Amino acid sequence: MEITPRIKELPNHLIDQIKAGEVIEKPASILKELIENSLDAGADKVHIQIENNGLDLIAVSDNGHGMNYEDLPKAFGRHATSKLNKFEDLYQLSSFGFRGEALASMSSISRITCSSSPKSGHGGKLVIHGGQQVSHIEFENNESGTAINIRDLFYNTPVRLKFIKSKTSEKNAIWKTLNSFILSNPKVSFFIKYGSGDKAIYPAKDNIKERLKQVFKKNNEDFIVVNGEYEGHKIFAMVGPKSGRGSSKNNQFLFANKRLFSDKAIHSAVLKAMEGVWGPGESGAYCLMLDIPPSYLDVNVHPRKTEVRFFKSSIVFSLVRSSIEKSKPKKTFSFDNADKGDLENLLNENFSMKNNWESEGVNSSPNLFSITESFFLFNHNGRPYLINAPILFEKYINLKMREVVESEIVPLLIAEPYPIAYGPIDNLFEELSAFGFIINRPDKETILVKSVPDYLSELPIRNILSLFFTYLEKAPKKGLKDSFLSIDNIKMTKFSLQQILLMLKPFLSTWGSSEFAKPLNDEVLHRIYH
Numbered sequence: 001m002e003i004t005p006r007i008k009e010l011p012n013h014l015i016d017q018i019k020a021g022e023v024i025e026k027p028a029s030i031l032k033e034l035i036e037n038s039l040d041a042g043a044d045k046v047h048i049q050i051e052n053n054g055l056d057l058i059a060v061s062d063n064g065h066g067m068n069y070e071d072l073p074k075a076f077g078r079h080a081t082s083k084l085n086k087f088e089d090l091y092q093l094s095s096f097g098f099r100g101e102a103l104a105s106m107s108s109i110s111r112i113t114c115s116s117s118p119k120s121g122h123g124g125k126l127v128i129h130g131g132q133q134v135s136h137i138e139f140e141n142n143e144s145g146t147a148i149n150i151r152d153l154f155y156n157t158p159v160r161l162k163f164i165k166s167k168t169s170e171k172n173a174i175w176k177t178l179n180s181f182i183l184s185n186p187k188v189s190f191f192i193k194y195g196s197g198d199k200a201i202y203p204a205k206d207n208i209k210e211r212l213k214q215v216f217k218k219n220n221e222d223f224i225v226v227n228g229e230y231e232g233h234k235i236f237a238m239v240g241p242k243s244g245r246g247s248s249k250n251n252q253f254l255f256a257n258k259r260l261f262s263d264k265a266i267h268s269a270v271l272k273a274m275e276g277v278w279g280p281g282e283s284g285a286y287c288l289m290l291d292i293p294p295s296y297l298d299v300n301v302h303p304r305k306t307e308v309r310f311f312k313s314s315i316v317f318s319l320v321r322s323s324i325e326k327s328k329p330k331k332t333f334s335f336d337n338a339d340k341g342d343l344e345n346l347l348n349e350n351f352s353m354k355n356n357w358e359s360e361g362v363n364s365s366p367n368l369f370s371i372t373e374s375f376f377l378f379n380h381n382g383r384p385y386l387i388n389a390p391i392l393f394e395k396y397i398n399l400k401m402r403e404v405v406e407s408e409i410v411p412l413l414i415a416e417p418y419p420i421a422y423g424p425i426d427n428l429f430e431e432l433s434a435f436g437f438i439i440n441r442p443d444k445e446t447i448l449v450k451s452v453p454d455y456l457s458e459l460p461i462r463n464i465l466s467l468f469f470t471y472l473e474k475a476p477k478k479g480l481k482d483s484f485l486s487i488d489n490i491k492m493t494k495f496s497l498q499q500i501l502l503m504l505k506p507f508l509s510t511w512g513s514s515e516f517a518k519p520l521n522d523e524v525l526h527r528i529y530h
C-alpha cells in the first residue's frame, strides 16, 4: 500500500522562486521590467549595462522620481505597487507596471543592489540575495533617481539556468527589448553599454522616424508611412519595403499603447497587407504602433504582459490591414523587364485565377483581365498572354490605316468640338478626310469632328483625338500616320476590356506577334494555380 503524502504549505522563498518563472524567463525579461519601471517613474534618461548577456549583470539606472528609504524594501515585496488601487484601474492604465511583482520575482533568483532617492527626503540602498535582505542603509542625495544592479541571475535555481538558450538568442532577445523601448520612447535618452563593446548613445529625438533610423541601422527614407484611425483606434506605422526570408523578426515591432506585444494574427494582417511589395513567403521590417482607447485593451492576459487582448479585435485587424494597403506603393510594372516575381505578385494582387481557361470563348470576359491600365491578361487557345495595350493600339491603328476605305467612315451623331485654334492643322483637313476623319472649322477657336474611321468609333476617340490633334499642332510636318502613332501619351489612355477585345480581334487569325502579346511563363502560372 502506498503511503498517502501529507499536504503542507510551501515556504515563501520557494513560492517566490516558482512564481518568478512566470515573469522572468530570461535576462531580456528582467531588462524589460526594469526599463518599464524607469519609464513609469517618469525618467527621461536611462543608463543600461549588460555583462555576459545579462547572466552576470543587468544594471539600469534612471533619473525618475525615485523611492524613499522606508518604501524601498516594500518595492521588493510581493504584490507591492504604487500603480494600481482598484481592479478597474487596470482598464485606465497609464503605466507599464501594475502587478507589483517584477522586483519581487527578480530578487528571489539573483543578487540585487538597489539605490534610490526621491527629490527631497532620504534615499536608501538595499541589498537582497535570493530574496533575503542583506542590508538596508539610509543616505542622502539631492538628485532623484534609481539604480538597480541585478547580478548572478538564476544562481540559486541552476535548473532555470539550463533553460537559457544560446548566447546569440539571448543577445537577440535583449536587443529586441532594448530596441523596442528606444523606438517607442523617442523623447527618452538611452545610454547602453553591452559587454566590452562601446557605449551606444541614443539621444532624445522628436519623433520615432529618427529613432527608426538608428535602430534599423539603415536609411528609412523608403519606409512606407502609415496613418489611420477608426472608432477611436489609431495606427501609426512604418514599414520597410524590402523583404527576406526568416531573420526579419528582430526588426518587427508591434506596440499597443506603447507596450510591445506579440500577436500572430496581427502579424499575418501585416503580411497580407504587404503582399505584392514583399515577396511570397517573405517579410520585412516594421514598427506598428496602435493607440487603443484604454478601456478597449486588456493587458492583464499573462504575467509577462507581452500579450494583450483587444475588445474590438476586428476593428484592430481591419485598421491594420486597410491602412497599410492604402499607403503601400502601387507596383509599377514594365512589360519588358518584368521578372517572374513581379508577374506573380501582380497576378496574385489583382485576381485569383480560379477560371478554367479552356472552356471559355473569346468574347466572354473570363478570357481577359485588366491588370493595370496598360496591361491585360488574355487567354488565347488555353494559353495566357500578357497584352501591352499601347502597343496593341499602335499595331491596330497601323493595320487599319492600311486598309481603310471611305465606306467605313462612321458619322458621329453629335459632332465632337475640340478647342484648337486656326493654324497649321487646317492644312491637313483634306488629307485627314482620306483617312476617315471629316473635320471642319466653325470658328477660329474650334474644330468639329463630324465623322471618324470605323475602326476608331468604338475606341476612346475623344481622348485619342485630343492627343492626336495636340501632336499635329506641334509637329504637322511629320506625315499623318507617323504623327498618329508616335503619340507618347497614348500610354495614358484607358481602354476597356471591350475595346481591347475589339483591337485584338484582327490579330487572332494570325496570332504570333509578340510585340503586344507575350506568353506568360509556365513556371509562374504553375505556382499561381497550385
Ligand SMILES: Nc1ncnc2c1ncn2[C@@H]1O[C@H](COP(=O)(O)OP(=O)(O)OP(=O)(O)O)[C@@H](O)[C@H]1O
Residues within 6 Å of the ligand: 033, 037, 038, 041, 062, 064, 065, 066, 067, 075, 076, 080, 081, 082, 083, 096, 097, 098, 099, 100, 101, 102, 103, 104, 145, 146
Ligand atoms: N525605477 C524606479 N523608480 C521609482 N520607483 C520604482 C522603480 N522601480 C520600482 N519602483 C517602485 O517599486 C514598485 C514595485 O515595482 P515592480 O516592478 O515590482 O511592480 P510594478 O511596476 O508596480 O508592477 P509590475 O509587477 O507589473 O511591474 C513600483 O510600483 C514602484 O512604486
Ligand SMILES: [Mg+2]
Residues within 6 Å of the ligand: 033, 036, 037, 096, 097, 098, 102, 103
Ligand atoms: Mg514594474
